[in-house]
Amino acid sequence: MTSAVEANCDGLVGPTHSYVGLSPGNLASTRNAGEVSNPRGAALEGLAKMRRLYDLGMPQFVLPPHERPAVGFLKQIGFSGDDAATLEAAWRTAPALAAAACSASPMWAANAATVTPSADAADGRVHFTPANLLTNLHRSLEGPQTSRALRRLFRDELRFAVHDPLPAQPHFADEGAANHVRLCADHGEAGVNLFVWGREAWERWDGQFPARQTREAFEAIQRRHGAARAVFPRQARAAIEGGAFHNDVVCVGSRACLFFHERAFEDRGLMEREVRAAAEGLFEPALVEVSEADLPMADLVASYLFNSQLLTVPGEDRLVLLAPAETRDNPRAHAVAESLATSNGPIGRVEYVDVRQSMRNGGGPACLRLRVVLTDVELEATNPAQRFTPGLHTILADWVQRRYRDRLAPADLADPDLLTESREALDELSQILDLGGDFYPFQRAS
Structure with missing residues (x-):
């Protein structure tokens, strides 16, 4: 058996973290639209979560924020002038587009x-397909x-x-x-991949909220990666209509454990059989099942009980569920x-973590991380500067304290000083x- 671990690559919260309400179907995002956010607090919460996983013995990496405002996008759609003038014109004449560029x-x-992971891929490499996220304009800019x-993090093309x-x-x-x-006996062994979809490509979807994932997209990724032992269960329409815009709102899995809600899958029996x-x-x-x-x-x-992280903690024989504080605060x-x-x-025990700034936009602990199963050799082939350590935590916390605002109203996104600060x-x-x-578009333009 090849030794492997599940590493977490967490997104570092960016300086323009705000509550603008850009995501239909995400009930928290809609409910908190217009409220004042705390980018500094959000970034420090995220770093504290990374530190907790590091302390538990989990490999942890940092993914950088994207450049925002995305001035290049605004110029693509016809706004012109220097960058500050472009941003000002967009906010003045098309505020919805400007808000998307600042997300x-x-x-x-x-x-x-x-x-x-390499254990499941046909060519023995770790494969990544960045999401196109085309259902929402602000997210479609990310790919x-x-x-x-x-x-930059996974530079070695041989692996x-x-x-x-x-x-x-x-x-x-x-x-x-x-x-x-992904389910498995051990992270380094062959696993079963559940690709959960909300609609088929040619299906007429008339739901109140969008079904964001197509079956055809996941079938393409499975072919591209050569992913073995794939199953394609359908997410329940009732879950999407209830505010589960992604499957990770109603389901989480790790090792051999699939922890899910009764309404997670359209055909629960078929899912289990497959x-x-x-x-x-x-x-x-x-x-x-709950x-x-x-x-x-x-x-x-x-x-957001199911938007928790299921962790294989060294020295513990059962999984640990890292849940948001909101789970602790909800009696049921x-x-x-x-x-x-x-x-x-x-699942042997539960820990709770405070990511309230993220939760107010509908993103719990599981939303903030990308899981990547890596062998020892693959782990060593990553960019060492992005691997989380107590020293990096200190450096990044200081950087956040110096560089981030602690109060940001949606109207503040139009401030040209925020562009410069970011x-x-x-x-x-x-x-x-x-x-x-x-690395960033503004660096390549200068």
Whole structure:
């Protein structure tokens, strides 16, 4: 058996973290639109979560924020002048487009890409397909820079394959690992890949909220990666209508454990049969289901119980669930979470983490990370400057304290000083993380 670990690549919250309400179907994003955010607090919360995982013995990496405001996008759609003038004109005449150009949504790295570890890939490399995220305008801007970021972290082409995003067409709408679950006996062994989709490409979708992931997108990724033992369960329409815009709002899995809500899958029985058939001879799946009676959808979405991280912690024989503080604060969700440890199942205990700034935009602990299974050799082939350590934590916390605002109203996104502040911050960050002097678009334009 090849030794491997599940590393977490967390998105660092950007300086323009705000509550503008850009994401239909994300109930928290809609509910908090117009409120004042705290970018500094959000970034420090994210760093504290990374530190907790490091302290638990988990390999942890930092993914950099994207350049925002995305002035290049505004120039592509006809705004002109110097960068400050371009931003001013966009806010004056097309504020919805300007707001999209300022979104800090790349912080939710679960949407960065779909990942196939070398144990499952046909060519023995780790494969990444950055998500095109075309359902929402503000997120559709991310693909090219995400590709660049992944290629800086996973530079060795003999061990890693970072593909381009799928074609930017509705037929191939792709939201990344937020809709993907991998089950296995051990991270280094062959696994079963669940590619969860919301609609088919030619299907007439008439739901209140968009079904963001197509089956055809995941089928293309499975072919591209050569991912073995793939199953394609459908996300329940009731889940999407209830505010589960990604599968990771209603389901999380790690090792042999699939922890999910009763309404996660359109055909729960079919999902189980297909998973068990794919896992036959490899491992026995442990399916842990929570009923609607125990946790109604409204409490599920409010608490984000399933948008937790399931962790294989060194020295512990059962999984650890790292849940948001909102799970602890919701009586129904808290009761379900605490019952896991006493059930003698695969989840041994629960920890809670404060990521409230992210949660107010609908992103829990699982949204903030991209999971990548790496062998010891692959781990050593990554960019060492992006690997989280206590020393890097100190450097980044100081950087955030100096560079980020602690109060940002949506109207403040039009401030030309924020453009300058953000670029100065990101220029320094590119040096801290050894990303190169050409990593960001503004660096290449200068």
